[in-house]
Amino acid sequence: MAGVAQESGTGPSTGQEGPAGRRRSLPSGRQLFGRALALREGSIIVVTIAAAVYFAINTSTFLTSGNFKTLLPYFAPLAILGAGEVFVMILGEIDLSIGAMYMFAPIVFYKLDTAGLGLVPSVILALAVCVAVGAINGAFVSILGVSSFVTTLGMLFTFEGLSLIISHGTPVATPGAQVHQTTSLVHHVVNGHDIVLPEKINHIGTFAKIFGGGVYSELIWAVAIVILLQVVLTFTRWGLYTVAIGSNKIGAAEAGVKVKLVTIRNFVLCALLAGLVGTFEAVRSQTIQPDPSGPNKILLLAIAAAVIGGTLLSGGSGTVVGALIGALFLGILEDGLILQVVNANYLLFYTGLAVVVAMTANVYVGRARRGPAPEDVLRVEHIAKRFGPVTALQDVNLHLKKGEVLGLLGDNGAGKSTLIKIISGFQRADAGRMFLHGQPYEPKSVDDARAKGIDTVYQDLALIDELSVYHNMFLRRERVRRPLPLLNNREMKSEARRALDGIGINIPRIDVAVARLSGGQRQAIAVARTVNSASDIILLDEPLAAMGVKEGAQILDLVARLKEEGNVSIIMILHNYVQVFEACDRVNMIQEGRIALDKPTSETSVEEITNIVVDEYRRAREEEHAANTRATENAGGTEDVPSAS
Numbered sequence: 001m002a003g004v005a006q007e008s009g010t011g012p013s014t015g016q017e018g019p020a021g022r023r024r025s026l027p028s029g030r031q032l033f034g035r036a037l038a039l040r041e042g043s044i045i046v047v048t049i050a051a052a053v054y055f056a057i058n059t060s061t062f063l064t065s066g067n068f069k070t071l072l073p074y075f076a077p078l079a080i081l082g083a084g085e086v087f088v089m090i091l092g093e094i095d096l097s098i099g100a101m102y103m104f105a106p107i108v109f110y111k112l113d114t115a116g117l118g119l120v121p122s123v124i125l126a127l128a129v130c131v132a133v134g135a136i137n138g139a140f141v142s143i144l145g146v147s148s149f150v151t152t153l154g155m156l157f158t159f160e161g162l163s164l165i166i167s168h169g170t171p172v173a174t175p176g177a178q179v180h181q182t183t184s185l186v187h188h189v190v191n192g193h194d195i196v197l198p199e200k201i202n203h204i205g206t207f208a209k210i211f212g213g214g215v216y217s218e219l220i221w222a223v224a225i226v227i228l229l230q231v232v233l234t235f236t237r238w239g240l241y242t243v244a245i246g247s248n249k250i251g252a253a254e255a256g257v258k259v260k261l262v263t264i265r266n267f268v269l270c271a272l273l274a275g276l277v278g279t280f281e282a283v284r285s286q287t288i289q290p291d292p293s294g295p296n297k298i299l300l301l302a303i304a305a306a307v308i309g310g311t312l313l314s315g316g317s318g319t320v321v322g323a324l325i326g327a328l329f330l331g332i333l334e335d336g337l338i339l340q341v342v343n344a345n346y347l348l349f350y351t352g353l354a355v356v357v358a359m360t361a362n363v364y365v366g367r368a369r370r371g372p373a374p375e376d377v378l379r380v381e382h383i384a385k386r387f388g389p390v391t392a393l394q395d396v397n398l399h400l401k402k403g404e405v406l407g408l409l410g411d412n413g414a415g416k417s418t419l420i421k422i423i424s425g426f427q428r429a430d431a432g433r434m435f436l437h438g439q440p441y442e443p444k445s446v447d448d449a450r451a452k453g454i455d456t457v458y459q460d461l462a463l464i465d466e467l468s469v470y471h472n473m474f475l476r477r478e479r480v481r482r483p484l485p486l487l488n489n490r491e492m493k494s495e496a497r498r499a500l501d502g503i504g505i506n507i508p509r510i511d512v513a514v515a516r517l518s519g520g521q522r523q524a525i526a527v528a529r530t531v532n533s534a535s536d537i538i539l540l541d542e543p544l545a546a547m548g549v550k551e552g553a554q555i556l557d558l559v560a561r562l563k564e565e566g567n568v569s570i571i572m573i574l575h576n577y578v579q580v581f582e583a584c585d586r587v588n589m590i591q592e593g594r595i596a597l598d599k600p601t602s603e604t605s606v607e608e609i610t611n612i613v614v615d616e617y618r619r620a621r622e623e624e625h626a627a628n629t630r631a632t633e634n635a636g637g638t639e640d641v642p643s644a645s
Contacts, residue, residue: 044308044322048329055336062339069215073284075331076218077277081302082309082323083229084273087266089306090233090246092315093141093148095267098274099292099299100159101130105275106174106282107167107290113175119207122175127275133159134271138264156299160292167290176207177286212280221280222324225273230320242266246315250605274299305330375438377402377569378423378454378537383432384593385418392418394593396432400537403566405559407584407601408573409609414590416573417458420541423571424456425449436537447476453536457526457543465515469507470496472514473529499532500524502558520551527555531562538562540572544579552579559583577606591616 055062081098088095105126112122133155140151186199204213212218233239241262244252253259278295282288307313308329309322330351337350380398384391393415400406410416421427423434425443434441436452443449446456463472470489473496479488496510507521514522527543544552556579562568563585574580580587581601589597589612597604597612 044310044325044329048325048332051329051332051336055332055339059336059339062336067335067339071331071335072216072219073281074334075327076222077281077298078301078305078327078330079222079324080225080273080277081298082305082327083226083320084270085302085306086309086311086318086320086323087229087233087242088148088270089303089311089313090242090315090318091263091266092246092249093263093267094152094303094313095137095148095270096152096299097133097137097155097159098270098302099295100156100163101133101271101274102278102281102298103290103292103295104159104163105130105278106288107163109279109282110172110175110288111166119176123211123279126279127272130271130275131268134268135264137271138260138267141267142260142263156296160295163290164292167288169290171290172288174282174286174288176205176211177213177283178208179204179286208283212283213286218280218284221276226320226324233320238262238265243316246317248316248602248605250607301330302327375402376400376435377437378441379435380419380423381433381435383419383422383429383434385415385422385427385430391593393422393429396590396593396595398588398595400569400571402569403563404586405563405570405572405584407580407587408571408590409575409577409580409587409597410590411613415593416590417541419590420456420539420571420573421458423449424454424458424539426456426458450476450533450535454539455530455533455535455537456539456541457523457530458541463514463522463526466513468512469500469510469514469517469525472525473499473532475529477533495532496528499528502528502531519545520548524551524555527558531558535568537569537571540570542573542575544574544576556583577609580609581606589613 052062061067081102085095085098108126108129109122112125113119117125137148137151137155140146141148184199185196187194187196189195208214209217212221233242241252241257244257245259245262249259305326306318306323307326309319309324309326311318311322333351334347337347342350376399378398378400380396383393383396383398385393396415396419398406398419408416408419418427422429423443425446425448436454441452443452443454449456464475467475470492474492479491479495480486481488493510500507500510507517507524514525517525523543523545527540530538530540543555559570559572560583562570563583572584574583584601586600587597587604587609588595589609591612596616597609
């Protein structure tokens with residue numbers, strides 16, 4: 001039976017049973033390595049492991065438990081700070097003020113505690129101040145439109161200066177972090193004799209154990225925060241909206257996302273985590289140091305951890321787990337270099353060099369795991385077409401990748417349908433050239449284009465009114481019986497019914513003439529005929545015209561299924577901008593016979609497209625007005641010329 005392992009006399013099974021009894025082998029080491037690289041963080045994981053292996057081989061103390069405890073102060077704070085920075089950077093912004101919050105929060109905590117407020121309330125209020133600063137950052141960026149770099153740089157200087165003013169630049173002991181010593185009697189065996197000696201044991205309070213003073217407390221905080229924020233980023237609306245804003249802010253706003261609120265929230269999160277880490281480090285070191293050099297270094301390392309972990313500075317992509325791995329890489333690097341007794345003067349240089357190498361490896365390994373970019377299945381270069389004195393197309397350049405859905409926009413008469421007819425072989429271009437799968441493509445007819453894998457739904461549908469539904473669907477692709485070339489109507493009816501049912505269009509009878517059907521049903525037949533042709537490229541000239549809402553949604557669902565399968569490339573002429581963003585990967589706009597816009601739908605918006613159309617309309621009106629003015633002036637000038645008689 002399929003799906004049940006079959007016993008064999010050759011020994012234990014080394015694989016799993018696949019469908020239909022076929023044995024599926026376990027993945028090889030190379031396959032597992034490839035799957036690891038397929039992860040977004042896969043390449044930096046490889047680089048981090050390589051760094052750890054290098055230091056483990058060259059340094060005898062690297063893998064000891066004592067060194068692990070030494071590594072934690074390098075790693076855990078950067079992981080938490082990097083996690084907060086990821087939320088800001090995915091928006092396409094940056095927060096430099098985390099260095100100031102890292103420095104300012106412990107000072108506020110100290111002042112409040114010494115005023116008698118208590119440890120925990122003082123920490124809470126200090127973090128509340130950080131929240132307020134984060135909200136101000138977010139408001140300046142999202143409401144006033146000030147650059148996040150400028151805003152947070154100003155906040156960095158302001159609050160570092162305020163920290164020095166409040167503290168007078170004097171280090172102080174961290175409240176609640178004091179070490180208490182007790183004396184215990186410890187038994188020792190010396191030369192067979194039991195000797196009891198007093199030994200001093202250090203103790204810290206519960207507050208210190210929780211807020212960074214415990215050996216593993218910062219690590220526990222780091223892991224918990226990273227897990228929580230990764231869940232937020234991946235499985236909540238907050239995370240979804242963050243990525244949407246970073247990818248296409250205008251599009252997200254048009255979809256109803258509260259861009260300003262999400263932006264402010266992310267800056268608040270980043271500032272809050274910075275204040276929390278500053279408090280942890282003050283408790284761990286037992287000293288509050290009002291020195292900007294340390295915070296400024298850690299803010300840059302936190303940003304580096306996020307970037308090394310795969311977060312794009314341009315926004316739209318990143319993971320909190322990646323920041324954790326980036327922080328681990330930086331921690332291993334600094335710890336390993338110190339263990340190798342690298343001269344302190346060279347430590348920063350080697351760190352920077354290693355970061356550049358790691359990022360370069362990250363980029364190249366990432367490219368390798370993604371594979372080469374898909375080639376163009378269709379390329380149109382410098383196509384021109386005239387109809388008498390009318391120029392329909394001039395210097396049109398267009399490309400289409402495998403599995404891509406390209407939306408073609410433009411006013412009536414812009415040349416969209418003409419371009420489709422040239423690609424489909426119905427018309428010949430006056431100039432230019434086309435390439436199909438990298439080879440010159442010069443279709444001599446529609447049949448020639450169809451034979452080469454390009455099929456079309458024309459604006460006029462190209463249906464024969466007096467033929468039946470199924471005859472229209474198989475026109476020029478008729479099924480015939482052998483040896484006599486007689487039409488196999490039964491087979492065509494069966495295939496036509498399956499094709500229409502596959503789209504979800506309800507046409508009760510397929511043996512009636514298409515003249516008796518509604519416009520939406522006729523459109524559905526034309527689309528089903530093209531999809532059923534098993535072509536590589538499908539050209540849809542206004543496929544949703546004359547369709548009702550339900551039928552149009554079914555056609556869009558069909559396009560979505562074809563896009564998901566990735567085997568068919570589609571060019572669609574559409575007029576509804578919302579449908580373009582729903583169905584298409586990329587959009588081209590034709591104006592006056594030229595491509596005026598070529599962008600992925602994720603990088604443009606309805607607003608941008610509308611503005612292009614409005615600007616073109618205004619320009620045309622201005623030219624028309626100027627032409628009329630010149631004509632009027634010329635006419636007036638002629639009347640003023642004296643007669644020669």
